[in-house]
Amino acid sequence: MNASFALKGNVCHTPAPGRLEIRERGIVVCEDGVCRGVFDAVPERFAHLEVVDCGDRLILPGLVDLHTHAPQYAFCGTGMDYELMDWLYKVAFPEEIRYADAAYAEKAYGIFAQKLKEGATTRAVIFGTMHADATLTLMDLMEQCGVASLVGKVNMDRYAPAELTEPGAEQAAADTRRFIESCLKRGYVRTGPIVTPRFVPSCTDALMEKLGEIRREYDLPVQSHLSENPDEVAFVGELAPEAAFYGDAYDRFGLFGGDSRTVMAHCVYSTPEEVQRMLDNGVWVAHCPSSNMNIASGIAPARRYLEKGLHMGLGTDVSGGSSISMFRAVTDAIQVSKMYWRYIDRDAKPLTFPEALYLATKGGGSFFGSIGSFEDGFVFDAIVLDDAAEPSPRPLSAADRLERAFYRELDRTGITMKFVDGIKVI
């Protein structure tokens, strides 16, 4: 049921880190939801396709948000004067408790899904809460809104308020199975479940073991948090003394790459051993610069991760992150990389705009498959961006317009068309 068509406009994508390719007034072809590449003119074999003329607009791959918390959007941009642990207990957990209420969840998630739909994000990896029903409501809304996603019912059975603490590993596992079975029954086409231990401090070994079993049984991907904050890393060292490093506390339960497609948010303080294990196991990094600033965590060494060839994308991490905009995530990633270079490692060159754009598209997209580029064979996720509301006293190159659109966050109001899997969402 996917459409076949061609878009005409200024086609921009980054098939490799730092390699920004722009075809002004070019053509990008979508055939049954699959991208067939970028051309100067419609190739003979696609002559039968409708050509949608986007005029002078910018056409780029949809952006992939590798890490965000849907229930936290309700307070996005408030409570920002705390550090991680305080923030969790004073701001994040009190909000998440509200999602026991189905009506509240539907209202709040409706706002979240609508925001995501209007923006540049075409795919997202999302935390819900520990409430299975509310998380299913979120998935229904995501499916309807047209943005593709992997959504997790959060698991946590310790160090949380009573209302958010699952009553033991057995019960948590049973609820999680029920959640997954419900997802599968609903027959979503662009929405799927992902195994979601909140983070090591929130999960007993018994719960981790169950989640490892569930992951294998259903062959599901995994998301969690890793090495975000020095205090948290130290706490994990106390909680899991048998783990060689933070990530090893997931790996012991089969929740850290290898057979399981895994994305770990943050990785600000990953040790060389942890980074090596991530490389060996093919774990994705969700680099979340806004959140890492807001909760005063630090700056992840994105340049080093790029050099090592780690899988990496960007996450908004709403609402440690204070913006749901992936355009903002791109420029935040560049800005913090400059501070990293200035103050922490003068050999770690700042990220360039084309590198950060790569992370936000193909870098994160790879977690979903062949996503985030207009190369032949890639899934057709795309956005069309109108920047006419930003006048310029002189003509700008498409490259300048593209960079400007990100720094000025034109994804707020400038997305005029959006395609996910070849399907028109806007």
Add this chain to the structure above:
Amino acid sequence: MNASFALKGNVCHTPAPGRLEIRERGIVVCEDGVCRGVFDAVPERFAHLEVVDCGDRLILPGLVDLHTHAPQYAFCGTGMDYELMDWLYKVAFPEEIRYADAAYAEKAYGIFAQKLKEGATTRAVIFGTMHADATLTLMDLMEQCGVASLVGKVNMDRYAPAELTEPGAEQAAADTRRFIESCLKRGYVRTGPIVTPRFVPSCTDALMEKLGEIRREYDLPVQSHLSENPDEVAFVGELAPEAAFYGDAYDRFGLFGGDSRTVMAHCVYSTPEEVQRMLDNGVWVAHCPSSNMNIASGIAPARRYLEKGLHMGLGTDVSGGSSISMFRAVTDAIQVSKMYWRYIDRDAKPLTFPEALYLATKGGGSFFGSIGSFEDGFVFDAIVLDDAAEPSPRPLSAADRLERAFYRELDRTGITMKFVDGIKVI
């Protein structure tokens, strides 16, 4: 000719650093352009005034942009992959050369003035270019748009492209006098000239001496750049070996506070001696976090400056800064202060939202006089902000709504009324 009226709504202001006062459904009174304070209800003596009901909207003092470059708005958000000196020569100077063309200047400055008018900024301290005529055009447009400003014709007679290099100190001084005389003749009510040596590397001693004379003669304020980047600071050390520190190279010519009201942008690398001189001379710091990130300069120790009691406000520094939004400047200041705390000085507590809001209002406003607060006797600069386009699943406090408005940059589209000196601009 100033209006007298009262506004009713959620009145927010920060009369002291970190002291956020909010009167929900309160009244703020403007009498002949002067604020008469915040009240629960209209006081008897103001009973004759019209009360403008702003409903549930937020009412706050207008924001003061202490440092921005009008000609650079044309490329704002492009060319961000450079460091200071490269950026100047490859991005900034080539644009500034265009302002020799009157038609270009009018077009570009028209866009700038319109943007400023629509946003939260009520007062700004602005760099033009070295072109007197273009800078006068900018001032005409600023006067028309209603935002109050101090605008400088830039002086530079070395280390710049030929087209931007003034032909010797005598000629530069003559042009600058002509510029100032023209300003005075035009009878602006909210726009004034400010003496503007670009920065020490761009100005010979002979030019500095002339500018010091002109400043005294016309009793004008001064703006420039200070201790922005390590390479620049080292270069100034070579250029002005007789100066005890960077700022002393201005002070020797009477361009660093004392009799002259002076604002210096950046102050990222100010030495203790420089900071002490700024304190002694009453120099204002324009803290420009966005620019300091984008050009990879570093992070100014804003917490330390606050503690020492330095005059300080925030600047967007368009277009080293990539956003003209003062809301963004507020949250940028908070975010970089967290990185400063994390990586540079663990005793320098991050800025809180109320502290950063103070800097953006009363802190910077003090450069203009009694500006940036709703205290009795302050000039009535105010904005009314509608955040209804950001739905929430539950009622938010006015304090949360205010913080959220800044993090979500609702100044882009949410300013529904704006007053400068009691005059309605929007």
